[in-house]
Structures are given as C-alpha cells and as structure tokens.
Amino acid sequence: MRLSRYFLPVLKETPADAQIVSHRYMLRAGMIRQQAAGIYSWLPLGYKVLKRIEQIVHEEQQRAGHIPLLMPTLQPASLWQESGRFDAYGPEMLRIRDRHDRDMLYGPTNEEMITDIFRGHVASYRDLPLTLYHIQWKFRDEIRPRFGVMRGREFYMKDGYNFDLTKEDALHAYNRHLVTYLRTYERMGLQAIPMRADSGPIGGDDTHEFLVLAETGESEVFYDAAVTDIRLGARDIDYDDKAQCQAVMEEFTELYARTDETHDAEEFDRIPEERRRSARGIEVGQIFYFGTKYSEAMGATVATPEGERVPVHMGSHGIGVSRLVGAIIEASHDDKGIIWPEGVTPFHVGIVNLKQGDAEADKACEDLYAAMEAAGLEPLYDDRSERAGAKFATMDLIGLPWRITVGPRGLKNGVVELTSRRSGESEELAPEAAIARLI
Ligand code: ATP
Ligand code: MG
Ligand code: MG
Ligand code: MG
Numbered sequence: 001m002r003l004s005r006y007f008l009p010v011l012k013e014t015p016a017d018a019q020i021v022s023h024r025y026m027l028r029a030g031m032i033r034q035q036a037a038g039i040y041s042w043l044p045l046g047y048k049v050l051k052r053i054e055q056i057v058h059e060e061q062q063r064a065g066h067i068p069l070l071m072p073t074l075q076p077a078s079l080w081q082e083s084g085r086f087d088a089y090g091p092e093m094l095r096i097r098d099r100h101d102r103d104m105l106y107g108p109t110n111e112e113m114i115t116d117i118f119r120g121h122v123a124s125y126r127d128l129p130l131t132l133y134h135i136q137w138k139f140r141d142e143i144r145p146r147f148g149v150m151r152g153r154e155f156y157m158k159d160g161y162n163f164d165l166t167k168e169d170a171l172h173a174y175n176r177h178l179v180t181y182l183r184t185y186e187r188m189g190l191q192a193i194p195m196r197a198d199s200g201p202i203g204g205d206d207t208h209e210f211l212v213l214a215e216t217g218e219s220e221v222f223y224d225a226a227v228t229d230i231r232l233g234a235r236d237i238d239y240d241d242k243a244q245c246q247a248v249m250e251e252f253t254e255l256y257a258r259t260d261e262t263h264d265a266e267e268f269d270r271i272p273e274e275r276r277r278s279a280r281g282i283e284v285g286q287i288f289y290f291g292t293k294y295s296e297a298m299g300a301t302v303a304t305p306e307g308e309r310v311p312v313h314m315g316s317h318g319i320g321v322s323r324l325v326g327a328i329i330e331a332s333h334d335d336k337g338i339i340w341p342e343g344v345t346p347f348h349v350g351i352v353n354l355k356q357g358d359a360e361a362d363k364a365c366e367d368l369y370a371a372m373e374a375a376g377l378e379p380l381y382d383d384r385s386e387r388a389g390a391k392f393a394t395m396d397l398i399g400l401p402w403r404i405t406v407g408p409r410g411l412k413n414g415v416v417e418l419t420s421r422r423s424g425e426s427e428e429l430a431p432e433a434a435i436a437r438l439i
Pocket of ligand 3: 283
C-alpha cells in the first residue's frame, strides 16, 4: 500500500475524552471512529488488525476440529423465552420490535440459537462430539461503554459451543478450548492467564477467564507469580488426546489464579509471600461448561447407543476479538505509539522515503516495494512529500514492527536503514539484505 493512496486519518491532537492508552492510540492512528456511545466504525488500519486477529482465531479453532458457521445478529425473542433468559438477561439486552409487533433482540450471545440449530438437525450420539462456532457482532447495552473498543456496546466476538454425549466428553471439549485459546493468544504476542472465574448469566460451575495483565484492566485478579512463567510454545498438541489436553489444562490452572469473584484470601495466603500478586487484568476470553442447562430447557436430546434419549452436555467458549485489538495495544506500546506484535501487525514493514521526488531515492523505494510484495510481505510505503520527522512520527504511531529508511546519502554507499520498532535499533544494509532479514 502507498500511503498517498491509503486512508489513514492520523490525528495530531490527543483526543481529550480517551482515558486509556489503547483508546488514544487507536483514535490517533486513525483505526476507529466512534459513531455512537460504544459503537465504532473500523477504519482501514483498524479493520486490517481486526481481520488478522479474526484469522488467527479461525485457524486455531479449525486446527482443533471446531466447525465455523454464521448465525445472524438479530434473534427472535421466542428462543430466549424458552430458556427463560429473555426476562432474566436484563437491560444489557437490546430489544427490538419489528413491523409485525414481533419481539426481537440483537444477540448478546448465542446459546439459545445454537441449541435450536442443534435440536433441529442432530438426533443421534453418532453425530457427536460436535463443536460449532462463529465470529459475529454482538450487542450488549453496557451501562458504561468506555475505553474505546475494550468495552463497546457493539463488539466482535468468537463464540463456540460444544455438544457431547457425556460430561466427560464435554470436559474434554472444555480442556481442548483452553488449549486452543492459549495458542491463539500466544500467536498474538499476548500472555493471557486462565483464571478461575464466576459464570454469571451463562450459568454452570466450571469456568475460566483469560486475563491479560494491565494496569488499565477492569478486573481485579490474584495469582501466584509462577503462573506467568508458563508458556504453551510450539509443542505438538493432539486435540483428540484427552489425557494430553487435560494435562495442559492442569499445568496452566493448578497454580492459584483467580478473579475477585472467586478469590479466596485464605488459600491465597498459602502462596509464598514473594510470589503473591494482586493486579488488574483485561478479560479477553472465557470458557464454560454448563452441562444440560440449555439442552434440557430447549429439548436438545440425542439417542444413546441403547436407544434412550438424553439431553446433550454443552459448554460455550468466547473470545473478545474486537477487545483484543485494544488489549494488545495496552500490552505493547511506548510513548511514541503502538508496537504491533508480528502476528497481528496491519503491515509487515514501513518504507520511508527521506527525499520524495529524488529520482534515485524514489527508484530504490519502488524496487524495495516490488521486491517485498514479490516475497509475500505487505509493505506500507510512505511516499508523501512530508518532512522526514513527520514520516517517522506516523510510522512510530502506527507501530509496524520494521521500518526501512531510504535516503540519497545511504544510497551513495549502497545501503538503506532497517529499524526495529520494538528495540529502536537500526542497522545499515544493502536493500536485498534488508529484505532477506524480513522474510
Ligand atoms: P465483561 O466481564 O468484560 O463484561 P463478559 O464476561 O460479560 O465480559 P463474556 O460473556 O464472557 O463477557 O464474553 C466473551 C468475551 O467477549 C469476553 O471475555 C470479552 O473479551 C468480550 N466482551 C464482552 N463484553 C464486551 C464488550 N462490551 N466489549 C468488547 N468485548 C466484550
Ligand atoms: Mg459483561
Ligand atoms: Mg466477565
Ligand atoms: Mg466473561
């Protein structure tokens, strides 16, 4: 992409009403625009990051055999009347009446709808296990939408649902989701710690939230510092292997890590004092096992091998896709702007031409641009006639992991400058060598 032809409405002023750094940088970097309280347009740069995060979520879900589909944003109230949640959900649910006076709602989550799909099409244990998921916009009429996309009213969520014959199978699905989530967040350059949590309006006993530690987080958390040393890394996972998934789950959840709702001061005090931590965290996902709560209420049953009809065991599993954009920035920035982890960056590398209009500099940039595209990289070429300082400031703000700076002086010696956004270190290299470093 050439910046002269892109739409990157960078703001010079720091927006006064943005209280946390991710919100400020998302506005300043032209990633989002607020359209109403908690409702945003995703401008091209923000949209690109959102799509990269979404893609990672898809890949990791499908790696575990989970099947994507797409349910609508609008739902009939009747499904929620069956489960009893139409009244129970409260004012966070946006209720709508259509022209025929039918009660509708903008879905805050999809347990009822997926259970309806299941009962309409699945009748036998032979079709289990089954996990279906979608990534779709949700609406919750939050009492205090704030912090930009972190607590929106309209937000983008991955929500997945498992259907199993037995509790044991459903707990395997729970563990499997836990592992997929660990891998998903690690690919985004994030550490998200599974913490024992409260199940809220979804219901059920087994639930973990995934928390990214950050001072601006809205959740209060308590944990053993040793949990922050565990990584999933590149280990091979067989998602059908119950014992392996369970072992990973235990490894990541045996140390004390809880949100304030489930915090137990006595147990916490048993952790050696130097490892006791209380901090703030951002909830970027949650997994639930809730048994037959919805399948019983809505008649989602299957025939067992013995021919008996039993309600299926279910769980639901959510990732805050749009919240993650903010959470990643909270976890990775400096005073100049965002620092994107490679896994989610909107462009791989920025090219800064120090002397636009200089035939040699222009040609060197064009050659780099073409070579990068040929190598499968996505560059953002700042080809505007701006001062070098302004170009650097924009690149620092939008946070691409690498910058290549091209100017007549370096070109005389056959070199360009390659700079890491994270370390700030620069190196002079021949253009071909710079590209080789990025592949
Ligand atoms: P919170 O405690 O922050 O209100 P929640 O527990 O109500 O979140 P879940 O029902 O667990 O949310 O939904 C799954 C995920 O969706 C959450 O872990 C979070 O990352 C994301 N999410 C929930 N509400 C919002 C929101 N208002 N804006 C952006 N993301 C959200
Ligand atoms: Mg909530
Ligand atoms: Mg919560
Ligand atoms: Mg939650």
